[in-house]
Amino acid sequence: MVKVQTLTEKLIESHLVEGSIIPGEEIGIRIDHTLMQDSLGTLVALEFEAMNVPRVKTELSVCFIDHNTLQDDYRNADDHVYLAGFAAKYGLVYSKPGNGICHQVFLERFAAPGKTLLGADSHTPTAGAVGCLSIGAGGLDVAAAMAGEAFYLEAPQIIGVELTGKLPPFVSAKDVALEVLHRLGVRGGVGKALEYYGSGVMGLTVPERGTIANMGAETGASTSIFPSDEATRRFLEAQGRPGAWTELRGDDGSDYCERLSIDLGELEPLIALPHSPGNVREVKEVEGRKVDQVCVGSCTNSSLSDLRVVAHLLKSRTINPSVSLTVSPGSKQVLSHLAASGELKYIVDSGARLLECACGPCIGMGQAPPTGGASLRTFNRNFKGRSGTPSASVYLCSPETAIASALSGVITDPRCLGEYPKLVDPHRFTVNDSLLVRPAETSEESEVVRGPNIKPLPEFKPLPPTFEGEVLLKLGDDVTTDDIIAGGAKVLPLRSNIPEISRYVFEQLDGGFHSRAVQKGGGFLVAGVNYGQGSSREHAALAPKYLGIQAIIARSFARIHKTNLVNFGVMPLEFRDDAGYGMIGQGDRLRLDARDPCNVRLVNVSRGDEVAVKLDVGSRGVEMLMRGGRLAQIREKMLRGGQHARAT
16 A cells, blocks of 8 residues: 655655654654854854864755854954855855855755755745755754764654635735744744645745745744645756756645645735734735835845846835835845846835845844834844844835835835736846855865854853752743844854853843853743744854753743754753743742653742653753763764764
């Protein structure tokens, strides 16, 4: 009897090296490709160097410079020099500043159906647009994959998202992504994969699929994936990569843990209100609210098809005098095509400000809104303060809604703009890989230069089986990694300097946290549901660890952050029941006994109560915690025989 499988299951099975594909069970998979960017890249590089592996063992690894491109002093520039030397020495492709955003460029130039991709960035699932099993992870997991180690995760439950019908004019892929978020929320995808199928998929281009797959990360999903079909073939041929194509899809009658059905023809223009991507409403419900700033771009909506629509909607029009409009092309390829076609002129003539091909405002690098201002962005996250202005109201919307609002000066339903531009993707994209530096076959003469801001990785001792300390901070639900360690021009340049970046831990929520943690010699954190959602930045685990945080007790954790905590030897404990959260207050003194990991005991010494908690990290996770984290575990493995043969 032929086994019926989803596409996700097929790809996992073809790369499975350990475990069984049973939802919730830990599995290990072989990784074909990796990506890293300069926000997390220096840590990934330092971690890989600490493993003493002479060259990456993946089929392909790429290092992108796209986050920290603002060089207002030596630090970001030094990081770029370090990463260029690292890539040359260890066999990575190096994407220079100006080449574009990692997910956009990877989709254009590298993504391939049937491959696995692990990226040190939470929006890595963008490559699922071409049938690539792509997963975001912390930097240490990516470094381990580059060293030939398997990647471990819980086998996901698979949500089948059936798309039918056809998108109406002025309703776009961003609205599909927002509809999925409206239905699932920012927690509904945790521990799950989103698999798209149905007749409506055939009418979506690869860039449109990329937008939808990109924002699956905001539901907490481990990955999002589309079939590889004729649309995929046309895209790869237009990119000059026809040999990368293969047809892939799930079997008819595939069994999903949950199903969503979306009729594309019934969708309305949607918008996410402050301060969460899951706070979704129809645009017509909030029409008329004043807009100060509009930003088009990010890895979600900076493709050529997105910006061609933007250009034609702006043609012969001028933006409202009260609005600042910025446009960030996702790649040099996109910018080159717009320039060659003359469509870039429509954007510039409208009064828009053209930014470089980089993440820019999405990661808080420039374009902070005015005090109390309203900013419409085609980005994927609108967490409070992420824009650089804590008092700003940031909305997420489609390029169509963004341009309609930039023209009117208030939030506007784009269907008022008249006839929708009838555009098709080119048969051949403008391909110029001059900013991709490919490594030489050997790296004997390559030099890795370290600037003064690049500090060695901190050394951590293994967790003691029992320890006692104070609750330094009690937090609520949906705390983001931006809340733990902010992005932006002030903090991002410190990514390679853990002692310095630790000064900014929880700065936005509690300005006294750093000094309190130092004074108390570390301790505990308590949090609500979905602690650590958002970015994959492992600094949100590593910097608190540096300050002496031994354990975090939460109602639940976001997937990537929980893994990052274990990787760096911070114990992620979960309350066994809702009552436990209320039994601990900030300032309470706790005693933890983890000698039996299956029966961890937590006592609130200040109140005399025992709090029911569990350590749900699997046997591998327990072993890592007891050894002081994954890096220590890999080092021990090397000492036992240098077992860095590629996982097979």
